[in-house]
Amino acid sequence: MKYAGVLYNDFSAAPGVSVSFFTQGCVFRCAGCHNPETWEFDGGEDFTADILDNIIEKLTDNSIKRNFCLMGGEPLCPENLFLSYLVLSTVKEKSPDTPIYIWTGYKYEDLIKRHEQKLDAILEMADVLIDSPFIESKRDVTLKMRGSTNQRIIYLKEGNDMLKIIRNPDEAYAKRISDALEKTGGQCPCVPKYAWTEDTKCMCKAFREQSEPGPCHCGLYEKIDFNK
Ligand code: SF4
Ligand code: SF4
Helix, strand or coil, X not given: CEEEEEEEEECXXXXXXXXXXXXXXXXXXXXXXXXHHXXXXXXXXXXXXHHHHHHHHHCCXXXXXXXXXXXXXXXXXXXXXXXXXXXXXXHHHHCCCCCEEEECCCCHHHHHHCCCHHHHHHHHHCCEEEECCCCHHHECCCCCCCXXXXXXXXXXXXXXXXXXXXXXXXXXXXXXXXXXXXXCCCECCCCCHHHCCHHHECCCHHHHCCCCXXXXXXCCEXXXXXXX
């Protein structure tokens, strides 16, 4: 089994510090890809049990809790599913509360239609999925966790089976609301201070309980029915 590499202290992939694991081989070959050395399935390095042990050990090294980021190459193509599942299920077994971020060139709605056991299990373990291929003409270096504006941040543990939550892909707008949330200590910027309660903390109760597709009232998040 081949893999492309590991970063044990990655500060750029996700919020906080992460162990980032890169699979080898990509079916998308997007123009302008930053990691073309990960495209060939027979490139990279041999994956060994020592790498897996190191990943588990480094997740909490120096008492710092890290995210686990799975990226590529393409971690969710059929050729890489076995290794992605092996690494991810070991991370979840040994360190169950590790936040899991996955980057994929596939769209989430296409992934859930594949009905593959290992893929479904991987999606079940993930907290956040950043989906869709990189499109050079839509490249934007200011984006959070994404390379191009067509890519989406999907919060898989929020919402329910029918409705999943994405962050507004308009980064300038999303940043305005995120900045406002920081100033209010996480309280909804659309709610006056005298009305703040635990229920108005982001993600607020009103949005969590929203049963129809559509944006939250601030417009930072949106619920989408990917099953349609
Ligand atoms: S999916 Fe990712 S790794 Fe694959 S070609 Fe596109 S940007 Fe590169
Ligand atoms: S989910 Fe939207 S409406 Fe609710 S607190 Fe967060 S930003 Fe405000």
